[in-house]
Amino acid sequence: MRPRRRETPLASLPGSRQLSERNWPAVGFDAVSLRGEGWTERPFRQFVLKVNGRCNLSCTYCYVYELADQSWRDKPRIISPNALGQAALRIAEHAAAHRLPVVEIILHGGEPLLCGESFIRSAVALLRNAVPAETGLSLRLQTNGTLLTQRMLAMLREQDIKVGVSVDGTAQTHDAKRRYANGRGSYHLVSAALRRLAEERYSAIYSGVLCTVDISADPIETYESLAAFSPPRVDFLLPHANWSALPPGAPAVRYGEWLSAVFDRWYGQRTPETRVRLFEEIIHLLLGGHSSSEAIGLSPVALIVIDTDGSIEQVDTLKSAFPGAPDTGMNVFTHSFDDVLGHPAIMARQIGDKGLSDTCRACPVVKICGGGYYPHRYSQGEGFRNPSVYCEGLRYLIEHIARRIRADLRERSAC
């Protein structure tokens, strides 16, 4: 039976238009009108489960430890058995209520492998037992790669957990940011782990690599150093920034130029070495499709985060905006995920272009960029109803890709 949703107090708060615009969606979100128009929430399908709240690295740009939100200090190091069990029940409840054919659970941190093999085995057994038989369970794990030993890989393969590894390009670029607290770089360990993961026997669990863009690095060299690990997919992540904490190093358009250079290198290959999610999603959106990534496009957000204390949070990269930004005030002990669907901040990310600024809604590429990644839209005192701080870069990249695709289609049409 579908759990009965409770309205969150925030949803019904009145406010002046000025107050609403400046604090939207926390204040002034008109859920009643939306529902009156027939709008309904979309269920969550991806659950980021923070099994370990600490990390063995001290990356310079980490949104968990190094930016505005420092809430990790007050949370348990490892998720408790109670919180884990309750999270599993809530996910199962949500899957059953919405008859979800599949749910994806991403074991995350901090560094999830700090939990150790036996903990992960037990956690996975618990999750598998909880999810209804008619719902498929896709398990993933995002790691910094430093603890990805042969033994750990064997366990992950046995448990059918797909693995994504964070690596920032060349050794020099990577070690400048992804390092231990004593300043020592992590590339030697991560590259060794990626070579192991790229072995044929682990192909079923090799999900891909995640690279945070550094425009001071050469784009082609960065791409080729990632492709050398034979990842099935590369995810490029723009550095966490917003209108109150600007992107590092250069105007936003430079990020578009940098990514366009990578696009040309990737797209120009007759036999592509790998998939690049950002580029594939932009092409798909240009062809009239719907995005399956929350970083781009107007598709409703389907991802929610469970922290080590059982608290339920929005996408945790919001920690880069301001302290408490991802908080919903709910947790798995007292709230269902249907309750969370009624939170204005979640609803604001499920209503397509109605959740965007007037500037975005008037923009010709809004269906493609979708206003950009939600945390990148934040401005202190103005909230989230702004274009992405990477707006110029995204538009540059989208138009660049569109020109290439259009030229190719026209060339074929002329044949």
Added chain:
Amino acid sequence: MDELDEFVTDLVDLTNVSLADLRSLDHPILTKALLRAAEEARDSVGVVAGFQAAI
């Protein structure tokens, strides 16, 4: 001809690209993208129509 092929035929009508041309694009990334869009568009928006409207 399966359902996807039928849709691709509709798609190529929009772009004046023949089905054979599409199959022999010799561009795996573009071919894959077109087929993904075609598959998704069965019950939503037109593929190249969507592209043309977007830009």
